[in-house]
Amino acid sequence: MEDRSRRSFLKIGGACALGLSALPAIKVSAADVQSVFSPAPNALTGKKWAMVIDMKKCWEKGKEGCKDCSQACNHVHNVPDIGNPKDEIKWIWPEHFANAFPGQESEYTPEEIASKEFIILCNHCTNPPCTRVCPTQATWKRKEDGVVMMDPHRCIGCRYCMAACPFGSRSFNFRDPKPFVKDPNPKYPARMRGVVEKCTFCEERLAKGQIPACVEACKAKALVFGDLDDPKSEVRKLLHSNYTIRRKPELGTEPNVYYII
Amino acid sequence: MLERVFTGSEKYYKLLMSLLAVVAVGFGCYLYQLTHGLTVTGMSRDVSWGLYIAQFTFLVGVAASAVMVVLPYYLHHYKTFGRITILGEFLAVSAVTMCLLFIIVDLGQPQRALNVLLHPTPNSVLFWDMIVLNGYLFINIIVGWNVLAAERKGVMVQSWVKPLIYLSIPWAVSIHTVTAFLYAGLPGRHSWLTAILAARFLASAFAAGPSLLILLCLFLRKHTKFDAGKEAIQKLATIVTYAMLISIFFVLLEVFTAFYSNIPGHMHGLKYIFFGLEGHARLTPWMWAATVMAFGAAFILLNPGMRENEMTLKIACTCVFLSLWIEKGIIFVISGFVPTPTEHVVEYYPSIPELCIVVGVWALGFFILSLLYKIAISIKEELAA
Amino acid sequence: MKIYNGDKIIPGILIGVIILTFPLWLARGKAAATPDIKFDTPVIQKLAVKQCVLPKETMRTSHMVVLNDWRDAAVRNNTRVFTGMDGKKYDINLQNTCMECHSNKTHFCDQCHNYLGVNPYCWKCHIEPKETK
Numbered sequence: 001m002e003d004r005s006r007r008s009f010l011k012i013g014g015a016c017a018l019g020l021s022a023l024p025a026i027k028v029s030a031a032d033v034q035s036v037f038s039p040a041p042n043a044l045t046g047k048k049w050a051m052v053i054d055m056k057k058c059w060e061k062g063k064e065g066c067k068d069c070s071q072a073c074n075h076v077h078n079v080p081d082i083g084n085p086k087d088e089i090k091w092i093w094p095e096h097f098a099n100a101f102p103g104q105e106s107e108y109t110p111e112e113i114a115s116k117e118f119i120i121l122c123n124h125c126t127n128p129p130c131t132r133v134c135p136t137q138a139t140w141k142r143k144e145d146g147v148v149m150m151d152p153h154r155c156i157g158c159r160y161c162m163a164a165c166p167f168g169s170r171s172f173n174f175r176d177p178k179p180f181v182k183d184p185n186p187k188y189p190a191r192m193r194g195v196v197e198k199c200t201f202c203e204e205r206l207a208k209g210q211i212p213a214c215v216e217a218c219k220a221k222a223l224v225f226g227d228l229d230d231p232k233s234e235v236r237k238l239l240h241s242n243y244t245i246r247r248k249p250e251l252g253t254e255p256n257v258y259y260i261i
Numbered sequence: 262m263l264e265r266v267f268t269g270s271e272k273y274y275k276l277l278m279s280l281l282a283v284v285a286v287g288f289g290c291y292l293y294q295l296t297h298g299l300t301v302t303g304m305s306r307d308v309s310w311g312l313y314i315a316q317f318t319f320l321v322g323v324a325a326s327a328v329m330v331v332l333p334y335y336l337h338h339y340k341t342f343g344r345i346t347i348l349g350e351f352l353a354v355s356a357v358t359m360c361l362l363f364i365i366v367d368l369g370q371p372q373r374a375l376n377v378l379l380h381p382t383p384n385s386v387l388f389w390d391m392i393v394l395n396g397y398l399f400i401n402i403i404v405g406w407n408v409l410a411a412e413r414k415g416v417m418v419q420s421w422v423k424p425l426i427y428l429s430i431p432w433a434v435s436i437h438t439v440t441a442f443l444y445a446g447l448p449g450r451h452s453w454l455t456a457i458l459a460a461r462f463l464a465s466a467f468a469a470g471p472s473l474l475i476l477l478c479l480f481l482r483k484h485t486k487f488d489a490g491k492e493a494i495q496k497l498a499t500i501v502t503y504a505m506l507i508s509i510f511f512v513l514l515e516v517f518t519a520f521y522s523n524i525p526g527h528m529h530g531l532k533y534i535f536f537g538l539e540g541h542a543r544l545t546p547w548m549w550a551a552t553v554m555a556f557g558a559a560f561i562l563l564n565p566g567m568r569e570n571e572m573t574l575k576i577a578c579t580c581v582f583l584s585l586w587i588e589k590g591i592i593f594v595i596s597g598f599v600p601t602p603t604e605h606v607v608e609y610y611p612s613i614p615e616l617c618i619v620v621g622v623w624a625l626g627f628f629i630l631s632l633l634y635k636i637a638i639s640i641k642e643e644l645a646a
Numbered sequence: 647m648k649i650y651n652g653d654k655i656i657p658g659i660l661i662g663v664i665i666l667t668f669p670l671w672l673a674r675g676k677a678a679a680t681p682d683i684k685f686d687t688p689v690i691q692k693l694a695v696k697q698c699v700l701p702k703e704t705m706r707t708s709h710m711v712v713l714n715d716w717r718d719a720a721v722r723n724n725t726r727v728f729t730g731m732d733g734k735k736y737d738i739n740l741q742n743t744c745m746e747c748h749s750n751k752t753h754f755c756d757q758c759h760n761y762l763g764v765n766p767y768c769w770k771c772h773i774e775p776k777e778t779k
Contacts, residue, residue: 040726040737086305120603129448133447135385136382149722156377158368172369175298176298186741189771191771207724
């Protein structure tokens with residue numbers, strides 16, 4: 001009998017300890033903070049943001065080795081330059097045709113296409129597999145405009161989204177990125193070790209009424225950003241008047257970055 | 262019951278101490294990883310999962326395989342397994358613990374792990390995996406403990422435990438199915454994108470788990486007074502035989518589909534593991550070793566004389582376990598990342614700290630297993646005396 | 647009442663209590679400097695009404711909750727404007743709004759955080775303002 005009561009005491013004690021550990025969370029959420037939140041007044045608003053990249057313009061008008069788009073992005077977003085492919089962080093970067101569009105190349109692909117580099121970034125897919133797999137909703141598809149968002153505060157660093165993304169658009173901070181940001185932009189945060197990041201279509205700039213930094217930086221005007229839901233938008237006009245391709249359309253993710261070649 | 266872990270022979274303490282020493286080394290390396298980030302591992306932007314997640318995947322199988330002793334005993338009243346069900350359940354407890362630890366050491370922000378509970382996300386397979394794994398852990402602890410306690414007192418197990426025992430059977434299948442779904446539902450990872458993955462996982466689990474159980478039973482018979490009995494071991498050997506054959510068959514099905522269809526994406530992964538891609542062939546020696554061991558073990562197990570001979574059975578079980586450990590605990594996860602989504606071939610090799618952490622988690626698993634088996638065996642020895 | 651193994655249990659408890667209270671013993675007699683929070687940044691001095699986004703008392707006790715709410719509002723809900731009690735609107739932004747006024751992190755944030763021994767992870771990502779002093 002004595003044995004029984006001691007055991008049940010321990011059991012009840014354990015249950016109580018579990019209950020107590022939940023207490024602080026309840027207190028904080030009950031804190032009384034009256035506030036009103038509203039959307040930014042000057043924000044660019046679209047229903048389905050997309051990008052059309054005219055590679056011909058990039059190759060013809062852009063200077064050899066031009067990196068304006070990726071440099072602008074890296075600077076604005078404090079993307080670190082870690083300098084080794086193992087730990088590197090990439091938001092927008094060049095890849096050859098065979099790597100950007102696997103399976104599309106043949107031995108007769110024109111030399112000018114096969115040898116030139118394409119610009120790739122997060123496709124902000126209509127059916128993103130990365131957001132589907134995230135166990136904490138640290139990445140999600142924004143309902144109002146389709147941006148595939150990242151909340152680095154929430155990310156636990158499981159890297160399931162990296163396994164799920166068929167485009168290699170996601171990077172993981174294997175090490176603290178801050179020492180590798182040469183010239184930090186004080187207006188935008190960096191990231192911490194152990195979280196995933198990627199292109200966000202410059203959602204912080206959209207909120208201020210600005211177009212994405214890469215689009216703004218391109219002197220050849222090869223990158224065009226706009227709302228696919230708006231028939232009068234420039235992206236729709238370009239899609240109407242040009243034959244465009246998307247990366248790995250067969251996977252059904254419905255990428256929202258289109259290429260003119 | 263618990264106090265039995267403190268009374269043991271010198272050999273028992275030496276085992277515990279040496280396991281703890283390995284755990285300490287692993288823990289030290291984990292602290293190093295925690296302060297420097299996952300850059301200290303061999304993982305990269307392109308191969309973003311490595312040995313940790315691979316060990317997790319393999320050990321889910323070991324955990325699920327407890328069902329291979331629980332099911333015949335409780336559903337088919339196969340009394341011979343009565344003595345070893347507790348060994349299966351406690352093996353499951355230690356394997357699931359290792360699984361959870363491997364997930365934790367793989368996280369970039371482990372202190373945020375509870376975000377999975379704070380922000381439950383039913384569309385994520387990982388969320389469900391967390392639920393089924395923790396559920397399975399608790400079911401096996403509760404069932405194992407209560408069945409053992411009842412056995413000690415010589416009474417029937419309490420009636421409320423029975424439903425849990427029956428629940429543990431489909432639950433075991435669920436943990437490995439959900440773990441397969443982690444991989445099998447991702448577009449663009451061709452080596453993983455296969456409908457038979459859950460079946461493949463279960464088949465290899467039901468070979469690897471029971472083969473480990475056979476080795477453990479033989480170990481216990483040598484070092485303690487507990488004897489699982491020849492019949493139980495032979496029945497387990499039969500289970501291993503068929504599960505191994507099915508497992509090999511399933512891999513051959515993958516080979517057929519990939520190469521007869523001739524779809525490049527489907528062939529890449531298999532080409533990489535068997536022959537290498539673009540001159541990168543770090544995994545091929547492992548894959549061929551696994552293949553040779555798999556067929557060697559199948560040959561021994563299919564031969565009744567060799568299966569009944571304990572010496573050859575031991576060799577076969579070791580081969581089965583190692584072969585499937587290589588296939589699932591190394592190759593399967595890594596080959597999913599080769600080639601990368603942008604068709605580059607990037608290879609992975611674990612770093613020394615990463616290997617130490619892996620060994621440390623295994624040692625902690627075996628430490629827990631030793632304690633649990635000590636309790637179970639002590640009680641069985643007392644009852645026999 | 648007899649305690650079994652009392653010769654081991656009681657010293658064990660004593661050792662446990664000493665280890666748990668070790669920080670107290672270690673810091674005994676050494677009073678940490680009282681936080682000295684400064685509000686004298688150039689931007690604050692130019693303000694006609696020196697008022698934060700919420701009353702001072704609320705900010706003092708609950709700024710961490712406010713910051714979490716701001717974070718979720720901006721990052722997760724795409725609502726980037728905060729209307730204070732007085733109807734004034736603020737751009738929800740730690741680096742550009744909070745730290746524009748409180749540009750003296752070492753004399754503002756760090757004062758209390760160091761005193762209380764808390765180490766919020768804000769600055770692992772967010773870039774702290776350059777301080778002249």
